[in-house]
Amino acid sequence: MKLDLRTLLAGECRTLPFQFPLDPPDDTEDPGSILYGVRFPSPMEASGEVVNSAGYMRLRLDLSLDFVAPCARCLADVAGTYRFSLEKTVATPKMLEGLDEDKIDEYAIVEDGFLDLDEPARSLLLSEFPSRVLCREDCRGLCQTCGKDLNEGPCSxxxxxxxxxxxxxxxxxxxxxxxxxxxxxxx
Ligand SMILES: [Zn+2]
Ligand SMILES: [Zn+2]
Incomplete structure (x- = not known):
């Protein structure tokens, strides 16, 4: 999703709210990703606004998502909803010339009047999603030997x-x- 900032950049408005559905990232198929095995039963929703204060622009991005993930101990499905947020300063590539790579990550980049929101949304999801989802804090997990779910009782x-x-x-x-x-x- 690319957000059209041209009216904001031209000074025709000060605030640009947005709201749109977001496809889940393909990281769920990558065994090395924290999202591996996670399912998103409905499209994620991205919303927020870009505010222009005399040329200084800030992006606020809220991500709302329903998920189903396997419990890290017993592998049972855990369903829930998360809401993550970020704020970034919006800048053009020209404004960021000469900055270190890791400093550039702190900005949302507007190119030719359009702001790409997919990348900030993906990095927000990857940085905030918990690396271990548990069905409950004291989940007993599976027996290492026979594989029985020990939440249902002891095995033999x-x-x-x-x-x-x-x-x-x-x-x-x-x-x-x-x-x-x-x-x-x-x-
Ligand atoms: Zn569990
Ligand atoms: Zn056992």
Whole structure:
């Protein structure tokens, strides 16, 4: 989406509001992306405004999106809605001449009177979307051995088979239980 800023640049108005649907980025197919496996059941919505204050222009961009993502521990679908926002100074390529690459990222660039909003929207989404979505804070995840969803209850695998680091602990627990049993038997 390219926003036509020509009326704003010509001084015919001071504020230019906008609102449009945005296609989801193709990062959802990239295994290296934080959006890998994320689905967007409806188009994202971008809205905001560009304000021109005597030649100094600011962009405010709000992104609203519904998503479905796999829980990082149990892989169950998690659905939700996010709202992200950014503000950037709008500049022409000429104004940014000689600036470092990473400084240029702080600007929204208007070229030939049009402001590209797809790139700022994509980078906003990639920087704000959480890298791990959980179905709930204390999700127990799947058993490493049998794959059972441990939120539904314990599986029949023994702890010492799944994680050798736990075996000294279970040995201690076993001994405590033995003692406990002897105490009750002694009575
Ligand atoms: Zn989960
Ligand atoms: Zn198991």
């Amino acid at each position: 695998c023994k702890a010492d088979e799944t994680d050798p680091r736990l075996s000294p602990l279970s040995a201690v627990l076993e001994r405590l239980r033995e003692k406990e049993k002897q105490k009750t038997e002694d009575k």
